[in-house]
Amino acid sequence: MEQIAKSVPGKIKAGDIVLVLLVIAAAIAGVVLVSRASAGEKGSLAIIEVNGKEVRRLELSDKQGYRTLTVQGTLGPSTVAVEDGKVWMTESACRDKLCVGMGRIDFTGQSIVCLPNRVVIRIIDGAKPGSVDAITE
Amino acid sequence: MSTSRRVTNLALLVSIGLVLSIIESTFPPLLPVPGAKLGLANIATVVALYAFGPGMAIEVTVLRSILGGLLRGSVVGLFLSFSGGIASTLVMIVIYLLLDRYISIVGVSVAGAVTHNVVQLAAAFLLIQHAALFFYLPYLVLLSVPTGLFVGFASRRVTVSLQGMFPATG
Numbered sequence: 001m002e003q004i005a006k007s008v009p010g011k012i013k014a015g016d017i018v019l020v021l022l023v024i025a026a027a028i029a030g031v032v033l034v035s036r037a038s039a040g041e042k043g044s045l046a047i048i049e050v051n052g053k054e055v056r057r058l059e060l061s062d063k064q065g066y067r068t069l070t071v072q073g074t075l076g077p078s079t080v081a082v083e084d085g086k087v088w089m090t091e092s093a094c095r096d097k098l099c100v101g102m103g104r105i106d107f108t109g110q111s112i113v114c115l116p117n118r119v120v121i122r123i124i125d126g127a128k129p130g131s132v133d134a135i136t137e
Numbered sequence: 138m139s140t141s142r143r144v145t146n147l148a149l150l151v152s153i154g155l156v157l158s159i160i161e162s163t164f165p166p167l168l169p170v171p172g173a174k175l176g177l178a179n180i181a182t183v184v185a186l187y188a189f190g191p192g193m194a195i196e197v198t199v200l201r202s203i204l205g206g207l208l209r210g211s212v213v214g215l216f217l218s219f220s221g222g223i224a225s226t227l228v229m230i231v232i233y234l235l236l237d238r239y240i241s242i243v244g245v246s247v248a249g250a251v252t253h254n255v256v257q258l259a260a261a262f263l264l265i266q267h268a269a270l271f272f273y274l275p276y277l278v279l280l281s282v283p284t285g286l287f288v289g290f291a292s293r294r295v296t297v298s299l300q301g302m303f304p305a306t307g
Contacts, residue, residue: 015239016247023251023282030275 043108043123046087048080051118060085060106060123073117080121093117146189147196154181154201155208173277175284176250178205182226183246183292188299191230198226213264221257225249242296246289250281 046058048071055071058080066083068090076093086104092114099114111122158178166173178201186194202222206215229249232240240248254277262271 010241012243013239013241015236016241016244019240019244020247020282020286023247023278027275027279027282030278034272034275 042085042106043110043125045124046080046082047122047124049120049122050074052120058082058087060087071119073114073119075117078114078117078119087121087123088112089114089119089121092119143189143193147185147193147200150181150185150189150193150197151200151204154178154197155205157181158201158205159208173280176253176281176288177291179225179246179249179253179288180292180295182222183229183242183249183288184295184299186226186229186233186245187242187292187296191233194226194230195223198222216264217257217260220260221253224256225253228252241289242293243286243289246292247282247285250285250288251278254278254281 042060044060046060047054048056048058048069050071050073056069058069060082064082066081068079068081070077070079072078073093077091078089078093078099079091081088081090086106088104089099089102089112092099094114094116096116099112099117099119102112105112105121105123108123108125111120113120155178157180161175161177164175181201182194182198185197199219199222202215202219205218206212209215226249229245229252232245232248255274258271258274258277
């Protein structure tokens with residue numbers, strides 16, 4: 001004899017709501033953990049792009065001390081500074097200076113963007129060339 | 138329920154599950170993530186569980202996974218859907234047997250969807266050995282809430298109708 005269903009599937013029960021909320025909470029915690037894990041590494045190389053094209057690379061090794069680099073953006077010069085493995089924008093020809101206000105960055109995946117002057121600084125892990133490509137085995 | 142009637146019901150549920158998964162395979166992907174599916178075929182398993190009991194649910198899942206894998210001609214796909222399907226069916230059966238007072242068919246379906254996605258990803262990890270797969274996990278879990286709810290409500294509708302057609306004496 002086949003077992004007969006215990007309950008006619010009726011209304012939503014309290015446990016359903018608890019279960020759904022628990023799953024959502026776990027998933028959101030997972031999203032936070034994953035994004036931390038993937039963005040939480042110190043980068044070793046800053047790439048400076050103007051108009052989407054890479055113009056300079058800066059080693060973020062902290063042996064060389066404070067140094068700056070000026071690139072020519074669409075509006076005028078932008079000055080990038082490096083010290084102690086961090087990189088930031090010190091001067092920019094743009095009007096709002098948001099990029100200067102973005103502070104110092106040192107983790108892979110972080111970036112400083114100056115839209116008016118078309119200058120982008122982004123950090124990658126220099127030990128993994130390309131950082132986008134995967135290796136197929 | 139007589140044996141012939143039972144076999145007929147089993148065959149019907151398995152073919153419903155297969156047809157649903159074929160229909161679903163024509164849908165565009167929900168997310169650009171491997172394994173992100175609506176899981177329509179799970180309706181067959183959930184209905185089997187609530188209308189005919191745990192034994193039928195396992196039989197439907199096993200047959201559906203094997204036949205579906207053969208139809209698609211993919212051994213890897215068979216392995217993935219088999220592991221995910223069996224694990225989710227077992228979890229649903231446990232909840233159905235132990236927590237029936239607190240969790241309805243809809244919650245059971247959500248739990249099944251979550252289990253299916255987690256186990257399938259773990260099985261994919263065994264094959265591919267690429268840690269980046271786990272990057273998808275939280276998104277898959279999140280996605281299994283709406284898909285599980287959908288499957289749950291659909292299964293409830295079907296089960297209520299079935300129980301009207303087959304009185305509990307079977």
